[in-house]
Amino acid sequence: MKCYLLHKKIIFKDVPMKRKILIFFFSQILMNWLYAQGPPVFSDTPIFLGLDGRAVRTFGQWIKMEKSSVFLIPFGVPYNIRTNLLIGVVFPLVWKSNNENGMGDVSISAKFLYYQKDGLKKTFRMAFKLEEKFPTGTIMGSKAYQTYLGLISGYISTKLGIYLDLGYRAISKQLPDNFSYNLSIGIPLMEVKYPPRQVNLYWGVHGILTVAKLQQISYVSSAIQFIPDKRFLVEGGIKVPIKENPSVQERRNIIISLGGRVLIF
Amino acid sequence: MKLMIKVLLLIGLASSTPMFSQPAIDTTRVKIRVGGLACPFCAYGLEKKVLSIKGAREVKIDVETSQITFYVIGKNDLSEKVISEKITEAGFTPLKVTIQRRKHHLEDPEKNEKK
Numbered sequence: 001m002k003c004y005l006l007h008k009k010i011i012f013k014d015v016p017m018k019r020k021i022l023i024f025f026f027s028q029i030l031m032n033w034l035y036a037q038g039p040p041v042f043s044d045t046p047i048f049l050g051l052d053g054r055a056v057r058t059f060g061q062w063i064k065m066e067k068s069s070v071f072l073i074p075f076g077v078p079y080n081i082r083t084n085l086l087i088g089v090v091f092p093l094v095w096k097s098n099n100e101n102g103m104g105d106v107s108i109s110a111k112f113l114y115y116q117k118d119g120l121k122k123t124f125r126m127a128f129k130l131e132e133k134f135p136t137g138t139i140m141g142s143k144a145y146q147t148y149l150g151l152i153s154g155y156i157s158t159k160l161g162i163y164l165d166l167g168y169r170a171i172s173k174q175l176p177d178n179f180s181y182n183l184s185i186g187i188p189l190m191e192v193k194y195p196p197r198q199v200n201l202y203w204g205v206h207g208i209l210t211v212a213k214l215q216q217i218s219y220v221s222s223a224i225q226f227i228p229d230k231r232f233l234v235e236g237g238i239k240v241p242i243k244e245n246p247s248v249q250e251r252r253n254i255i256i257s258l259g260g261r262v263l264i265f
Numbered sequence: 266m267k268l269m270i271k272v273l274l275l276i277g278l279a280s281s282t283p284m285f286s287q288p289a290i291d292t293t294r295v296k297i298r299v300g301g302l303a304c305p306f307c308a309y310g311l312e313k314k315v316l317s318i319k320g321a322r323e324v325k326i327d328v329e330t331s332q333i334t335f336y337v338i339g340k341n342d343l344s345e346k347v348i349s350e351k352i353t354e355a356g357f358t359p360l361k362v363t364i365q366r367r368k369h370h371l372e373d374p375e376k377n378e379k380k
Contacts, residue, residue: 047307048356083354118301118358120331156303158328194312194326196305230309263309 043163043182043204044152046113046125048086071095072104072140084113094139102138107131111152122157129167145172150180161186161200176212181205184221198227202237218243223257231263289368293337295348296365300358302331307356314355318343331360 074092081087088111092104109131117124133146150167163184170177184204192198202225207218223237237257302308308326315324315335324335337343345362352359 047304083356116301116358120298120300120360121328122303123301158303161304192303192305192328194305194308194328196308198305227306230306230312233306 043184043206044129044150044165045163046111046127046152046154047123047156048080048083048111048113074104084116086111086113092137092140094137096139100139103136104139105133105135105137105141105146107133107146109148122155124153124155126151126153128152129165142171142175143173144175146170158192159187161202176210178211179209181207186225195230196227198225200225200227206239207243216243217241233261235261290338291340292367293341293343294365294367295333295335295337295343296361296363297333297348297352297359298361299331299333299352300360302326302328302357311352311355311357314351318348318351 072092072094074090076088076090078086078088088109090107090109092106093101094104095101109129111127111129113125113127115124115126129148129150129152131146131148131150133142133148135141135143135145137143146169148167148169150165152163152165154161154163156162161184163182163186165180165182167180168177169180182204183206184202186200186202189199189201190197202221202223204221204223205218206221207216209216219239219241221237221239223235225233225235227233235257239257299311302311305328308328311333312324312326315321315333318335318337320337320339320341321335322338324333326333343364345364348362348364349359
């Protein structure tokens with residue numbers, strides 16, 4: 001279960017880049033000091049948890065916007081068909097501050113692990129991901145079919161984790177398709193042991209490139225993760241835009257996320 | 266004096282050999298060196314998979330040495346192949362599997378192992 005408890009947008013307009021960077025690092029230090037716990041996962045992972053198909057995952061996401069706020073809880077049910085094949089369904093439930101509630105866009109995904117090279121205290125894995133998102137959203141949703149095909153790779157050792165996912169999203173209703181990338185690097189701050197009691201730090205770069213207009217949105221991120229137990233972790237992170245789509249009249253912002261995950265068996 | 270020595274010997278024997286009170290049971294100790302064990306949070310699935318082996322208990326996972334140790338109580342037909350399959354199903358690579366079968370007492374397999 002993945003549980004994002006807070007996902008807050010802070011308006012960040014007309015702030016010089018130098019100050020943005022300062023705020024970015026300061027907020028990172030502040031978060032480490034305040035929470036000593038973790039980040040949202042801004043990148044996907046090629047490691048399947050060996051769940052035997054008996055897991056239920058969910059996460060909550062609270063988005064505070066200028067005029068309203070939204071609380072999202074996508075319920076995800078992953079199922080391991082084989083050791084190297086994982087399918088999942090996500091049903092997002094949405095509550096808005098104006099008392100509207102309903103369902104978001106339902107998605108079905110499959111991850112296929114096609115390369116795995118394990119060594120002592122390290123692993124390198126690559127997986128394909130195929131996702132279909134349906135326009136079932138009554139309150140929040142794209143109102144279009146979205147098909148995503150991506151390649152997820154990761155090198156994870158007890159001292160370092162490097163995650164990269166690249167993907168292409170085709171969107172119906174003549175909406176522009178896009179390429180996306182997420183690169184994250186993580187390091188553990190405490191001794192790696194089991195049952196875990198661990199603090200991890202993550203940094204990342206993320207972007208979406210709209211194909212038709214060749215417009216790019218990119219972010220840098222920083223996150224921290226605290227694992228107090230073998231089935232539970234809490235995490236928090238911050239994303240700062242470094243390049244935004246000039247045609248969209250959106251105000252620049254910082255995105256702060258807090259949450260956690262629980263593995264239910 | 267002789268009687269006292271006999272009594273002391275009996276007490277000592279009784280306290281040092283619990284087999285008088287409990288019968289010895291077949292205990293299998295399994296040690297596995299696992300490849301790809303780099304994420305402690307991911308090891309939960311591995312522990313769960315190992316515990317799905319009938320009679321498995323006392324699972325210890327040492328991430329630093331990539332070693333899993335567990336005990337199986339009672340007679341079993343565990344083989345390296347079966348254990349390796351379990352590890353593979355959990356998403357990891359079995360590098361070395363060691364199976365040791367002995368007769369032990371239930372309370373503390375590890376303590377008996379040291380003896």
